[in-house]
Amino acid sequence: MAKLLYTMGEVAQMLGEAPSAVRYWSNYFEKYVKPQRNAKGNRLFHEDDIETLKQIQFLVKKQGLTLEGVAQKFREDRRSVESRVKVLSSLKAIREQLVAVRNVL
Numbered sequence: 001m002a003k004l005l006y007t008m009g010e011v012a013q014m015l016g017e018a019p020s021a022v023r024y025w026s027n028y029f030e031k032y033v034k035p036q037r038n039a040k041g042n043r044l045f046h047e048d049d050i051e052t053l054k055q056i057q058f059l060v061k062k063q064g065l066t067l068e069g070v071a072q073k074f075r076e077d078r079r080s081v082e083s084r085v086k087v088l089s090s091l092k093a094i095r096e097q098l099v100a101v102r103n104v105l
Helices: 008-015 019-028 047-062 067-104
Strands: 043-044
Touching: 008 019, 008 043, 008 047, 019 043, 019 047, 019 067, 043 047, 047 067
Parallel strands: none
Antiparallel strands: none
């Protein structure tokens, strides 16, 4: 059973980024990333928010876009970015499974 909400630390660990980067991206792209806040004021992210952060990470780290470039890409054609990130995630999962099989043999 998957969790409904993830803390900043958990999201940062999933992405392999520093919490400060995740916090900055969520503030910069507040139109797309809308974390809830708990009673203490800590951010809690939904799965959709995490997917959006993965897309931002892909565009910034892999494609070399600036944050303004990412915002423009989201305005123009966000669906192509979504599909690319999903394909890359699937390929990464397949690779991990193949490596696990190879290690068992």
